[in-house]
Every structure is written in C-alpha cells, then in structure tokens.
Amino acid sequence: MTEGRLQAAERAHRIGGVILAVESVSLSFGGVKALSEVSFDVREHEVRAIIGPNGAGKSSMLNVINGVYHPQKGTIRLQGREFNDMDSHEAAKMGIARTFQNIALFKGMTVLDNVMTGRNLKMRASFLEQALWYGRARREELEHRRAVEEVIDFLEIQHIRKTPVARLPYGLQKRVELARALAAEPKLLLLDEPMAGMNLEEKQDMCRFILDVNDHYGTTIVLIEHDMGVVMDISDRVVVLDYGRKIGDGTPEEVRGNQAVIDAYLGVAR
Amino acid sequence: MSEDLTGLDTFPKLLMHHAKVRPERPAIREKDLGIWQTWSWGRFAEETRALAAALAAQGLKRGDHMALVGDNRPRLYAMMCAIQCLGAVPVPLYQDAVAAEMAFPIQNALITHALAEDQEQVDKLLEILPQCPTLAHIYFDDARGLRNYAQPQLMSYEKLLELGRDALKRDPAALDAEIAKGRGEDAAAMLFTSGTTGVPKGVVLTQHGLIDRSIAAAELESLGESDVVLAYLPPAWVGQFIFSLAQPMVTGYCICCPESAETVMSDMREIGPTYYFAPPRVLEALLTQVSIRMEDASRLKRAMYRYFMAVARSVGGALLDGRPVGLLDRLLYRAGDLLVYGPLRNVLGMSRVRIAYTAGEAIGPDLFRFYRSIGINLKQLYGSTETSVFVCIQPDGQVKADTAGPPVKGVELRFTPERELLIRSPGLFKEYYKNPQATAEVKDAQGWFHTGDAGYVDADGHLKIIDRVKDVGKLGAGPNAGTLFAPKYLENKLKFFPYVKEAVAFGHERDKVCAFINMDMEAVGNWAEKRNLAYSGYVDLASREEVGELIRECVEQVNADLAADPELAGSQIHRFLILHKELDADDGELTRTRKVRRRHVAEKYLPLVEALYNGAKSAHIEVQVRYEDGRTGMVSADLAIRDARIFAPAAAKRAA
Numbered sequence: 001m002t003e004g005r006l007q008a009a010e011r012a013h014r015i016g017g018v019i020l021a022v023e024s025v026s027l028s029f030g031g032v033k034a035l036s037e038v039s040f041d042v043r044e045h046e047v048r049a050i051i052g053p054n055g056a057g058k059s060s061m062l063n064v065i066n067g068v069y070h071p072q073k074g075t076i077r078l079q080g081r082e083f084n085d086m087d088s089h090e091a092a093k094m095g096i097a098r099t100f101q102n103i104a105l106f107k108g109m110t111v112l113d114n115v116m117t118g119r120n121l122k123m124r125a126s127f128l129e130q131a132l133w134y135g136r137a138r139r140e141e142l143e144h145r146r147a148v149e150e151v152i153d154f155l156e157i158q159h160i161r162k163t164p165v166a167r168l169p170y171g172l173q174k175r176v177e178l179a180r181a182l183a184a185e186p187k188l189l190l191l192d193e194p195m196a197g198m199n200l201e202e203k204q205d206m207c208r209f210i211l212d213v214n215d216h217y218g219t220t221i222v223l224i225e226h227d228m229g230v231v232m233d234i235s236d237r238v239v240v241l242d243y244g245r246k247i248g249d250g251t252p253e254e255v256r257g258n259q260a261v262i263d264a265y266l267g268v269a270r
Numbered sequence: 271m272s273e274d275l276t277g278l279d280t281f282p283k284l285l286m287h288h289a290k291v292r293p294e295r296p297a298i299r300e301k302d303l304g305i306w307q308t309w310s311w312g313r314f315a316e317e318t319r320a321l322a323a324a325l326a327a328q329g330l331k332r333g334d335h336m337a338l339v340g341d342n343r344p345r346l347y348a349m350m351c352a353i354q355c356l357g358a359v360p361v362p363l364y365q366d367a368v369a370a371e372m373a374f375p376i377q378n379a380l381i382t383h384a385l386a387e388d389q390e391q392v393d394k395l396l397e398i399l400p401q402c403p404t405l406a407h408i409y410f411d412d413a414r415g416l417r418n419y420a421q422p423q424l425m426s427y428e429k430l431l432e433l434g435r436d437a438l439k440r441d442p443a444a445l446d447a448e449i450a451k452g453r454g455e456d457a458a459a460m461l462f463t464s465g466t467t468g469v470p471k472g473v474v475l476t477q478h479g480l481i482d483r484s485i486a487a488a489e490l491e492s493l494g495e496s497d498v499v500l501a502y503l504p505p506a507w508v509g510q511f512i513f514s515l516a517q518p519m520v521t522g523y524c525i526c527c528p529e530s531a532e533t534v535m536s537d538m539r540e541i542g543p544t545y546y547f548a549p550p551r552v553l554e555a556l557l558t559q560v561s562i563r564m565e566d567a568s569r570l571k572r573a574m575y576r577y578f579m580a581v582a583r584s585v586g587g588a589l590l591d592g593r594p595v596g597l598l599d600r601l602l603y604r605a606g607d608l609l610v611y612g613p614l615r616n617v618l619g620m621s622r623v624r625i626a627y628t629a630g631e632a633i634g635p636d637l638f639r640f641y642r643s644i645g646i647n648l649k650q651l652y653g654s655t656e657t658s659v660f661v662c663i664q665p666d667g668q669v670k671a672d673t674a675g676p677p678v679k680g681v682e683l684r685f686t687p688e689r690e691l692l693i694r695s696p697g698l699f700k701e702y703y704k705n706p707q708a709t710a711e712v713k714d715a716q717g718w719f720h721t722g723d724a725g726y727v728d729a730d731g732h733l734k735i736i737d738r739v740k741d742v743g744k745l746g747a748g749p750n751a752g753t754l755f756a757p758k759y760l761e762n763k764l765k766f767f768p769y770v771k772e773a774v775a776f777g778h779e780r781d782k783v784c785a786f787i788n789m790d791m792e793a794v795g796n797w798a799e800k801r802n803l804a805y806s807g808y809v810d811l812a813s814r815e816e817v818g819e820l821i822r823e824c825v826e827q828v829n830a831d832l833a834a835d836p837e838l839a840g841s842q843i844h845r846f847l848i849l850h851k852e853l854d855a856d857d858g859e860l861t862r863t864r865k866v867r868r869r870h871v872a873e874k875y876l877p878l879v880e881a882l883y884n885g886a887k888s889a890h891i892e893v894q895v896r897y898e899d900g901r902t903g904m905v906s907a908d909l910a911i912r913d914a915r916i917f918a919p920a921a922a923k924r925a926a
Contacts, residue, residue, distance in 0.1 A: 112304075149303035159532030161304065212415075 013218035015236065016044035020065065020188060020220075025074035027060055027244075034060040035071065038246050040239045042188070047214055047221045049231045051255075052241035053264060058224045059101060061241065062190050065222070066098050067091035078188070092121055095187035099177040099194060101224075107166040111157060111176050112148065114165055118183030119144040151182045154216070155209055171202035175209065182213060189213070191223040195230055203227065207234055232256065240264070275485070275520065279454035280477045282318075282355040284519040286449065289315030292522055295495055298344045301529040301537055309344050311522070314351075317431070321352035323445050324434030325383065328407055332357035332451070335379035335460060339363045339372070339395070340387025342501040342527040345411050345427060347515060349385050350459075354477075355449050359457045361472070362506040369394040374470060375462050376402040378704060383407045385427075389415040396421060454478035460703055461508050461655050472703035473508075473655045483658040483697035484516040486679045490663060491625050493545065495522035498622075500543045502534045508655040509629075513547055516658075538619030546626040550633040553648075556618055557640060578606035579643070586611075586643030591667050611644040620646050627651050627663075632759075634766035635671035642669065650674050652733055656712070656719055658697030662733045673732035683733065684718065689754070690739045691725050692718040724756065726837055736838075741868075743778030745840060753840030755783060757868065760841065763831065767824040768793040772853045772860075774871050775843070776879060782844040784882035786875065787821055788853055794820070809850045809907055818912055821848055825914040833917035842916050845882050847889070849875075850907035856896045881911055 020042040027035040035057045042048045050058045063069045065076065067086040075082050078094055086094075097118070105114050122144065123130075125137035133141075152158055155175055165173060174194060181189055194210065195203045211234055213219050225231050231238060232252040240248035240255055242264040248255050255261055273291075278284045288297070293312030300307055309317070330336060336353045338360055340346050350360040361379060363372055365387065372394060375381070382404050386392045392410050396419075399405060408423045409430050410416060416424070438445065458477040462470040487493075501514040514525045523545070528537035548556075564575050585599045595603075615621045626641070626648045633650065641648040647666065652674035653659035661683075664675030677683050681695040694717050701709045712720045724742040725735040736742070736756040743755040757775040764773040764787065771790035777783035789812055797820065798805060805811040829842040853859040859871050872879055874893060881889030892906035 146303065149305070153303055156530075158304070158529050159536075162536070216414075 013045040015046045019044040021077040023075045025071045027071045035244045046236040049235035049238045056241040057244040097181040097184045097186035098190035101192040105165045115179045118180040189221045280452035282449045296524040300527040317348045318351040320434035322355035323437040324430045327437045334358040337384040339391045361460045364506045369397040373398040373401045388412040474700040479697040480516045483660045484520045487660040493521045497523035497544045499525045501525045512659045542622040544624045549630040578610040582643035632762045638671045656699045673734045676731045689724045691721045746779035748781030750840030763828045785846045839919035847911045
C-alpha cells in the first residue's frame with residue numbers, strides 16, 4: 001500500500017459530488033467548547049479521515065454527524081438535505097452507520113446474531129409475525145440472512161459465525177463491528193478509530209477490508225485514526241482538528257506539509 | 271457396490287452413467303454463504319459437459335495438460351471431469367505452493383490452460399507467466415479483487431460456462447463423440463510428487479488403474495451412493511483425488527466441500543461423513559483438543575470421562591472387532607456410549623463414520639486405540655501416489671495398531687533379499703512424465719514397482735512397514751547376529767511415549783542395539799512438578815535418577831513389544847542414555863523438517879556411543895552448541911548409562 005490510493009481511473013466508483021457538508025458547526029458542553037466553527041465536506045465514494053491530537057474533538061465531530069450530539073450552531077447537510085435535530089435512529093435511516101472506539105457489540109450473542117442486528121432497520125414484519133415466525137417474518141429473515149452471509153463472506157469471518165463475541169480476540173471483534181455496520185448497507189460509514197489497539201498484522205487486515213468495502217460497495221467512509229501511516233495510506237482527503245478548530249484540510253501530501261498541523265502534533269515553542 | 275459398470279472404462283463415461291441412473295441424487299455439496307448448496311449428479315454432468323465444450327472451443331486437445339490450482343470446490347471437480355471428457359489430462363497443483371514451485375509442472379507439461387480459484391492463485395500464475403510462455407488461458411472461479419486485471423489470458427468461469435453452453439447448443443454430438451473416444455489406458459491425471467530430493471516428478475495415472483483400485487476398495491468396504499465424504503485435504507494429493515473424484519465416480523457417493531480451512535471442524539459436524547480419511551497428525555490434533563477441553567470440564571464430567579475411557583480402553587476395541595466380551599463389560603460400555611463416547615463422537619463430527627482411514631506415517635498405538643475404543647472404525651492402509659493408493663487395507667475385524675493389513679484384491683507383494691517391498695497391481699502408474707530414467711529406476715521389466723520401503727508380511731498375512739530400505743541394517747555379531755535392525759521403527763516406538771521427544775538407535779554391524787534418548791521437556795517437566803521434584807533446568811532434570819527410571823520403563827515396554835515379534839525380537843534395546851541437550855536443527859543434528867541425522871549424531875557424540883558399547887556406567891561429553899542469536903558455546907555433562915531389561919522372544923516363551 002506504499003503507493004497510496006489507486007489512481008482515479010482504476011477505481012470502480014469515481015469520487016463524485018458532495019454527499020455530506022458540515023458548515024460552521026459549533027458544539028459546547030457547558031463552558032467547554034468541543035467544536036468551534038468547523039466546516040468541511042465529504043464527497044461520494046471517498047475515504048475521508050479526521051485526525052488530530054487527543055481531545056481535538058474528533059469523536060464529537062462523528063457524534064454530531066450521526067445525530068448523537070446536536071450542535072448549538074451550524075448546519076449539516078446530507079445529500080443536500082439539511083437537518084439539525086436529528087437523532088441517531090433517524091441518522092441510521094438516512095444511511096449512516098458507524099463503529100465505536102470501544103467496541104459496542106452484544107458480548108453474549110454470536111457473531112451471526114450481532115451482524116443480524118445491523119439489519120434491524122430493514123425489517124418490516126410486525127411483532128406478532130416475528131413472534132410466530134410466520135409469513136412476512138419468515139421470508140424476510142431468509143432474505144436478511146443472505147445479506148448478512150454475504151457480509152460475513154466479504155470480511156472473512158465464516159469460521160467464527162457461531163462464536164459468542166466475548167470469546168473473540170480484540171482484532172476480530174473490531175471486524176465483527178464493521179460487519180454489523182456494513183449489514184445496514186450504509187451510504188456513509190463512520191469508523192471511530194478502527195485500528196486502535198491492534199497489532200501490525202491486524203491493522204493491515206483492517207486497512208485491506210476498509211479499502212475493499214470502499215472499492216466493492218462504493219461506500220463513503222469517514223474515519224478517525226491515530227496511526228498516521230494508516231491515514232496517509234488509505235485516505236483520499238484528510239481534515240485536521242486541534243482544540244475544536246479545523247487547522248488543515250486536503251490530500252495526505254498537503255496535510256503532511258502543513259506547518260499548523262506539524263506544530264499541533266509536535267508541539268511548538270512559544 | 272452392486273452396480274454393473276462394465277464398458278464404463280473412463281471417468282467421463284461413469285459420470286454420464288450416474289447422470290442417467292441417479293440424476294437427482296447429491297453428487298457434491300459446498301457450503302456457500304453459510305448454506306449447504308447441492309449439485310445433483312444431473313447438474314454435475316450438465317456443467318461438466320458445458321465446460322468440456324468450452325475448453326474444446328478454447329483449443330484444449332486430446333493429450334494436452336491443464337493445471338488446476340485451488341481448494342476443494344464443485345467447480346474444480348467439474349473442470350477436472352471436463353478436461354478428461356476431451357481426453358486431456360488434469361494436473362492439480364498444491365494451492366499453498368509458492369509461485370516458483372508452480373513453474374516446473376507448467377513448463378514440464380507445456381501447460382496451456384489453467385483454472386485458478388481466486389485472486390491469490392491468479393496472482394501466482396501471472397507472476398510466473400514470463401517463465402511459462404505456453405500458458406495462454408487462465409480461468410478464475412472467484413472474481414473478487416480481479417476487476418481491474420486486464421491481462422488477455424484471463425477469463426471468468428461464468429464466461430467460460432456460457433461459451434460452452436452456446437457451443438453445446440450448436441453441436442451437441444461432438445462432445446459425445448469425444449467422450450466415446452476415451453479408453454481405459456488413457457492418462458486420467460498427473461500428480462506431482464512433493465519431491466523432497468531433486469525436482470518433482472509427474473506421476474501419470476491411468477483411467478483403468480484408478481477405476482480398478484477404486485472399485486476394489488469400494489467392494490471391500492461396501493461403499494455405496496448413500497455414503498458421504500468431507501473433502502478437506504489438498505486436491506493435488508493423491509488421497510484426496512481418490513476420495514473425491516475416483517471413488518465417487520465408481521460408487522455414486524456424495525462429497526462435501528467445507529467453507530474454508532478454518533471451518534472444517536464445524537462443517538464436519540454438520541455433514542456427518544460416513545467415510546473419512548485423516549493423517550495421524552490431524553487425529554492427534556483432534557485428541558489434543560478433546561483433552562484440553564476435558565481438563566476445563568467440571569469435576570463430575572472429568573471423573574466420568576476418566577472412568578468410562580478406562581472401560582473403553584479395555585473392551586471398546588474388542589467390541590468393534592466383534593470379539594467376545596462379558597455381559598457386565600458390555601452393559602458398562604453401553605452406558606459409557608450413552609454418557610461419553612456418543613457425545614464425544616458427535617463433537618468430533620464422527621457420529622456417522624462407518625469407515626475411517628489413516629496412513630502416511632506411523633500412528634501411535636495409543637492414539638489409534640483411542641479412536642477405536644470410542645467406537646470409530648479407524649483402520650490403516652498402505653499406498654502411494656504411484657500405486658493409486660490402495661495396496662493394503664485392514665479389513666473389518668482384523669485391525670492391528672502396527673500393520674497396514676493384507677493386500678487388496680488384485681495386488682501382489684514380493685520382497686527383495688534386502689526386504690524392499692515390491693508391488694504389482696493394476697493400479698500402478700504408467701510412468702513419470704518425460705522422465706524415463708526415473709521410471710526405469712522404480713518400475714522393472716516384469717512390472718514390479720520398487721517402493722523403497724522395507725517391511726515384511728506377518729503371520730496373519732498383514733503387511734508391516736518398518737523403515738526406508740536405505741536405513742535398515744543388520745546386527746553384526748553376538749547371539750543375534752543377522753537380526754534385522756530398523757532404527758526408525760524403534761525410534762518411532764519410543765517417540766510414541768509422551769516423555770520421549772527424540773530417539774536415536776544404534777546397532778548396524780554391532781552386537782546389540784543401544785539408544786540415545788531426548789526427553790520431552792514439557793511432558794517430563796509436568797510429571798516432575800506433580801511429584802514435587804525440584805530441578806533447575808533441562809540438564810539437571812535430564813540427569814535425575816527418577817527421570818532415568820521413567821524413561822527406562824518406556825524402553826522396557828518397547829522391548830516387551832519387540833519380544834512379541836519374531837522378526838524384531840533380537841533388536842531389543844540393551845542400553846540407553848538420556849542426552850543432556852535437545853537435538854537441534856541449528857546444531858545440525860536434525861534436518862529442518864525435524865528428522866534425525868543419524869550419521870551426524872553418531873559422529874558428534876562418538877564418546878557416548880563408545881561408552882554405550884564398552885559397558886561403562888557413565889560417560890563424559892563436551893559439545894559445542896549454537897544459541898539462537900548465532901553465538902556458540904560449550905556444554906559438558908556426565909551422563910549415566912542405564913541397562914534395560916531384555917525379554918525372551920515370544921516363540922521361545924511359548925516353547926518353554
């Protein structure tokens with residue numbers, strides 16, 4: 001992956017227009033300003049990274065995008081539609097899926113069941129039908145199982161299909177979380193530190209899967225990551241936050257050469 | 271095996287026969303996206319025909335060779351049959367081979383067409399393309415990741431199939447004519463031997479040879495269309511080729527392809543095969559898993575397991591062999607079956623196994639008896655790529671832990687004065703491809719195949735393989751002069767004990783057999799811990815009197831076993847010592863594949879060998895060792911030499 005991303009001509013899904021626009025978003029908790037006046041956009045089919053030192057506001061940004069936090073100021077536009085007081089349920093309905101920094105799976109359930117929960121929003125059958133496993137519920141479950149199996153095949157986790165998540169090593173749990181997010185067939189996938197705490201081999205696997213997802217399904221990906229090597233290798237564009245402000249935005253090369261970014265990461269003598 | 275297969279002398283003809291006789295029966299299953307998908311014989315034949323027509327249109331001709339690289343998949347086997355339909359020869363290659371290893375077979379057989387399972391295999395073939403200019407067509411099964419590949423050689427399996435269906439519509443008779451042209455003496459497959467020394471050799475097996483052997487073995491075991499096999503070993507290995515292509519074609523049984531290598535255990539539980547093959551190392555790994563899980567079980571379960579396994583050890587094998595067993599023992603075993611053996615077989619996925627084979631290397635008697643005692647009909651067989659596998663099989667009721675059974679119908683065995691096993695059988699290979707010299711070395715004018723294995727036939731008519739011919743020696747002097755000395759056989763017997771890691775036996779041209787023994791640090795360490803035996807390290811533990819006694823018991827048990835065998839009673843181990851360091855490949859004592867380099871060890875430890883034979887009670891040794899960081903150092907020790915009890919040969923005992 002040293003040569004960076006594929007040339008545009010080789011990509012199945014050309015990078016398109018703006019799918020998500022964040023405009024002058026400010027978020028504060030009491031007196032603490034988590035984000036101030038942050039603006040950036042995400043284009044269709046691209047891999048967009050958000051980086052920054054600890055406490056820069058990266059996770060808050062992600063939480064704003066998928067409706068967990070509501071910014072006091074600014075707007076967020078998804079495919080041209082503006083929304084402000086959206087909750088995370090609505091965000092999911094609009095095609096946003098995410099994974100979490102500290103894994104949020106159902107530990108006692110099997111991998112298959114966990115991934116199946118990713119299909120929850122797509123189930124139409126009524127409670128009664130599901131309880132009786134009758135009619136629509138039965139048809140639906142077969143259909144969803146097939147979709148889930150395709151994701152399981154894609155991420156190569158067949159061998160742990162029936163294993164309870166709690167028994168899996170950390171790297172695999174992360175992959176299961178990605179599988180669950182993918183099962184929702186999202187337009188926009190938010191990954192909060194997908195590589196945190198992984199060893200080199202697990203990181204390489206994860207990179208490959210993220211690129212494969214982007215390449216195969218054309219999913220737009222926004223990710224937060226600390227590993228600079230990973231970020232520079234797999235993302236198309238990077239936005240840099242520091243103390244809740246945007247201090248850089250552009251291709252990995254541009255960001256690498258940005259003095260404000262270097263200062264933020266290495267510290268600067270004042 | 272009651273079907274009339276006369277006139278069906280090739281696999282394609284047999285396939286068309288099954289498509290007619292049992293079109294709806296399952297031929298091959300594959301777990302895809304979590305669900306078992308079934309190909310019936312009708313579908314299998316239809317797909318094969320389309321592929322064959324397509325390959326013909328792509329220029330594959332009678333006598334050509336085509337490579338197949340991939341895991342067990344229905345499409346791979348359909349392709350093999352399609353190749354045979356045209357009178358061409360399938361050459362399955364090991365899917366885990368590196369690219370460079372694939373170049374030789376392709377160059378050797380001037381291969382023009384190849385099937386690759388996925389991107390990984392396609393990449394390997396593309397890598398060697400410059401060395402293999404003949405390779406003009408590469409078909410791939412799984413298109414994932416290949417979308418951006420523009421090489422003109424590539425074509426997807428689906429595209430090929432479509433091409434074939436169109437060709438078949440235009441001219442359906444042409445293919446039937448090609449199939450009818452096939453003859454029994456045609457080559458059915460070329461399998462490359464792993465070639466531990468020198469270049470690999472392509473073993474050419476004939477349609478007739480494979481069909482004849484498959485029928486002989488299927489008749490012996492009364493295999494039929496209701497049997498089920500799990501295909502989980504590489505298709506390029508002759509055993510898998512036999513179990514998943516040749517035998518289903520003569521019996522109509524169903525083979526199942528697991529989802530991936532990691533899911534074999536659970537896939538096996540779901541499928542419940544009735545016919546099973548596993549090399550000893552797989553059986554060993556399964557047993558280890560069971561043991562580990564039992565250690566974690568509750569106290570009650572552990573006690574139950576211990577008690578009933580003891581019952582199984584004493585009567586399980588006898589019940590399986592149909593020998594008489596007392597009523598009380600029968601009832602106990604029945605209870606054990608309900609509580610322990612049945613569930614255990616289920617966990618192993620062996621609930622329905624009717625016949626299980628193991629072969630390839632020596633299997634430890636305890637391991638072998640474990641499976642038999644819980645009611646799994648595990649048997650041994652002897653064969654090789656050159657003999658289409660089936661040479662000897664243990665028939666039901668005549669199973670022994672240390673033989674390979676009597677010859678299968680149609681096989682003749684003979685021994686040279688050096689005890690090398692010679693085989694004549696309808697299943698013998700035709701030749702090593704383009705290597706008449708190598709062929710002549712092992713196959714003589716009368717059609718005997720020289721195996722290079724040394725052995726003999728025991729009193730019950732069972733073949734017993736003891737060693738490679740080049741390693742077998744004779745005792746030189748003393749009361750047992752002239753007795754057979756088979757070092758590897760003795761060493762294996764010692765190594766079956768968990769406490770013995772390695773052993774080196776000496777005896778060629780000497781008056782008695784003596785041995786070096788390497789204890790197994792983990793097993794002996796555990797044993798010492800349980801006895802509160804304090805020790806400071808390997809050298810210290812190895813020199814303990816208690817450990818010496820422990821190993822002596824192992825050696826004496828081996829001697830007792832040898833005494834029961836008239837051929838080998840003279841080669842009992844008289845004296846032994848426990849080495850103070852582990853034999854190591856870094857010190858040149860083992861090969862990289864962990865085989866003892868006997869001659870080198872004998873030279874390096876010459877003073878010890880001399881001490882074994884001159885009656886000394888102990889010996890001093892100083893040797894150089896190489897540490898993992900490359901530095902060297904000297905290790906010295908005084909080693910005690912112990913005598914082991916020698917047992918009177920069984921025949922003599924009976925006379926006394």
